[in-house]
Amino acid sequence: MSAGVPREFGELIARLKDGGAINCRDCSDFLMAYLDKELDPQVCARFEQHLTRCSSCHNYVETYRQTVRLAQEACCPKANPHLGKMPPELVAAILASLGRAP
């Protein structure tokens, strides 16, 4: 077993041209490029074909998307006003240091 190390597109494209298929490791490695629409159209079509047939990769793509959304929501200032509360002593410290600034 090897951890998913991102590889160059060229390797994947060459393998697909040789009649090889996209596998789950390819899906994991090139997932961000797929979501960013950076995949060659032919590779993209094969990628999507794999997703319709492989429930694990389909779930992986969906949960990867959810991860990004959940992280954004968890850190969103509007949803977490307490995260952006300015302690009065910090306001005072900044104004004081400005007063001392040359």
Place this chain on the structure above:
Amino acid sequence: MPPASPVESLADESALLARLKAGDPGAYEQVVREMGGRMLAVARRILVDENESQDAVQDAFVSAFRNIAKFEGNSQIATWLHRITVNACLMRLRKKRRQDEVSLDALLPSFGADGHPAHAASPWRQSPTGDELAETRESIRAAIAKLPEHYRIVLVLRDIEALDTAQTAALLETTEAAVKIRLHRARQALRELLDSTFRDSSN
């Protein structure tokens, strides 16, 4: 002194900028009070440590106001301050003694020689609402904080602070390709950390 009205329009913005450039102490105070909270939130996301975050925000405001003459008003004051705050945070990260890089391998998916995953991915349940929501968000922030710094910082700058790949690469003094690889790995690792919480047990 009555509280200053918040900056709501471009006219307000340019009037405020003119007052800042003129050295009006009331304008400085208005900016610190109105925008300080947002900048502190940015610093907390990047640095996590509360004292470091407050110090970085102080550094950022002092640096911004000392250099106000150089600000040409090409962006909003808040956008300009955001960039200075991110820089102040990154400078603090660089000054800290470099910790041993934690390996991310255990949090990345693994595959057999045939390209099949060691563990099949399951769908996740919908995000909770109501009382459970705040607790869930706290656990997500804790999971982000667990990521090795090298990866966490890229995830925060790209996915949370919404900087683009080129901006992130420039700030971190690395290549765009390295930013993309680190972002993808950080998201994969965060997904793994959240998997046990969100996996839909009904499937």
